[in-house]
Amino acid sequence: MKFAKNKWVEPGNPHTIGRFAPSPTGPLHLGSLYTALASFLQARSQQGRWLLRIDDLDTPRNIKGATDAILKTLEAFGLLWDDEVYYQSRHIDVYNGVISDLQRSGLIYPCTCSRKTLATDGGTDIYPGICRDRQAPPDEPHALRVKVDNRSIAFQDELQGLISHKLAEQDGDFIVKRKDNIIAYQFAVVIDDDLQHVNHIVRGYDLLDETPKQIYLQQLLGLSAPRYMHVPVIVDEQGYKLSKQTQATAVDLKAPQRVIFELLRLLKQNPPVELQQAPAADLLDWAIEHWNADLLKNAHAMSADFG
Ligand SMILES: [Zn+2]
Numbered sequence: 001m002k003f004a005k006n007k008w009v010e011p012g013n014p015h016t017i018g019r020f021a022p023s024p025t026g027p028l029h030l031g032s033l034y035t036a037l038a039s040f041l042q043a044r045s046q047q048g049r050w051l052l053r054i055d056d057l058d059t060p061r062n063i064k065g066a067t068d069a070i071l072k073t074l075e076a077f078g079l080l081w082d083d084e085v086y087y088q089s090r091h092i093d094v095y096n097g098v099i100s101d102l103q104r105s106g107l108i109y110p111c112t113c114s115r116k117t118l119a120t121d122g123g124t125d126i127y128p129g130i131c132r133d134r135q136a137p138p139d140e141p142h143a144l145r146v147k148v149d150n151r152s153i154a155f156q157d158e159l160q161g162l163i164s165h166k167l168a169e170q171d172g173d174f175i176v177k178r179k180d181n182i183i184a185y186q187f188a189v190v191i192d193d194d195l196q197h198v199n200h201i202v203r204g205y206d207l208l209d210e211t212p213k214q215i216y217l218q219q220l221l222g223l224s225a226p227r228y229m230h231v232p233v234i235v236d237e238q239g240y241k242l243s244k245q246t247q248a249t250a251v252d253l254k255a256p257q258r259v260i261f262e263l264l265r266l267l268k269q270n271p272p273v274e275l276q277q278a279p280a281a282d283l284l285d286w287a288i289e290h291w292n293a294d295l296l297k298n299a300h301a302m303s304a305d306f307g
Contacts, residue, residue, distance in 0.1 A: 016048025019198045020074075020081070021189070023055040024066035027250035028073045030259070030304060031204075031234040031242035037263050038231045038293075039202035040079050045291035051196050052081035056089045057183050069250075076253045077260060078280045086196055088188055095183045095191055098221065099144060099176060107220060108176060109134065110142040127172030144177040146187075146217070153212040153219075158229040159296050160205070165212035174213055186210060190217040193226055202229045205300045206241060232299040234266060242304065256280040260287075266302045268295040 020036045022028060028036070043050040052074070054067055074081070102108040111131040118127070127145065148167035157163055167174070176187040193201065208230045218225050233241045251259055257280045264271040264287055275283055 016043050016046040016200050017051065017196070017198050018043035018048060018200045018202055019051040019053055019193070019196060020079075021053040021055050021192075021203075022070050023058065023061065024070060025058075025061045025063055026066055027069045029242055029249060030251055030263070033073070033077065033251050033259070034234050034263050034266060034302075035202070035204050035231060036074065036079055037077075037260070037287075038229075038267060038296075041267075041287055041291040042200065042202045042229065042293060044288045048200070049082045050079075051083055051086065051198065053086040053192055053196065054088065055185070055188075056087055057092075057185070057188055059089075059182070060180075073251060073253060077251075077256045078284050086192065088183075088192060091188075091192070091195065092183065094195070095188055098191060099183075099187070102146065102176075102220065103144070106147075108144050108146050109173075110138050111145045111173075111175070112138045112140055112142045126170065127174065129173060132173065141179050143175045143179045145173040146176050146220070147173050148216060151216075151219075153215050155211065155215055155225065155228060157208070157211075158227060159293065160208060160230050160298065163208065163211070167212060167216055171213065176217075186213045187217060190214050190221070190223065194218075194221075194223045199224075199226045200229070201226050202231060204233045205230045206233050229293060231267075231293075231296055232302045234304045235301045236304065239301070239303070241301070257283055260284065262304075266304060268299075268302075 018039045020039050022032055022036070040050050054070070056062055056067070071085070099108060109132060113127075113130055117130070131145070132147065148171065150166065150168050152164055152166050154162065154164040174184075174186065176184050178184060192198075211228060211230075215225055235241055257278060260280050260283045261271055261276055264283070269287060269290060269292065271283065271286065275286055278286075
């Protein structure tokens with residue numbers, strides 16, 4: 001089955017379109033700014049476009065004012081995006097429409113299994129397909145899962161090399177809509193990337209394991225796969241990924257050039273010392289001109305030693 005393509009875009013647009021897609025669950029911390037900078041540089045170094053998407057579907061986790069804070073931070077750092085900001089929450093009808101189509105085709109089915117049931121039924125992360133062959137639709141709250149098959153999903157990550165994955169053996173049928181009616185990240189992101197014509201995804205290594213599910217959905221929907229580049233994640237001195245959960249502090253807006261200089265160092269771009277005091281805009285110009293993603297090949301994590 002095919003997911004209707006937008007008609008207003010010329011086919012075969014050769015230009016790079018990248019994106020940054022933060023969740024409004026708190027202010028940007030160093031780790032998220034690192035990924036933003038990498039995707040910005042990758043797009044801009046190819047005269048490409050760089051889009052901004054707010055991943056605001058998980059409403060219980062959203063924090064009031066976080067989106068504004070994120071936009072202000074990106075602006076303060078000179079990471080200026082193209083086009084209007086894309087909010088996932090404004091596309092829920094689109095996601096639900098595609099889910100209904102897949103459900104009618106028998107590729108998506110309701111699942112009433114609780115975490116508890118699954119834990120007692122083997123206790124692995126692979127969904128054992130309990131609800132796959134249910135006949136009558138359930139009259140209780142349920143998640144929706146997409147059926148996977150035995151195909152092998154393989155893709156060439158631009159930094160991490162050839163990734164090959166069998167969903168049937170490693171994940172089982174996975175959730176596309178949660179029991180609380182929230183569209184799963186895996187699903188929304190595939191539709192969003194298509195609607196925004198994103199063709200080059202640069203994001204953190206921690207999302208590498210999710211990529212095969214997204215490629216599988218692209219295949220089901222007849223969408224073309226973007227290129228993927230999974231950059232290392234920033235970890236603290238203990239080796240833990242910086243995240244809102246680990247109380248990573250918001251980046252300091254008062255000295256953007258200092259932060260960008262450090263982030264470029266963490267991206268292994270070796271910015272010249274004489275640029276250490278340069279305005280953020282000059283640093284970014286230098287970085288766009290000299291961007292070399294290959295320096296990050298096979299890197300999974302970079303340790304931050306400041307702030
Ligand atoms: Zn189930």
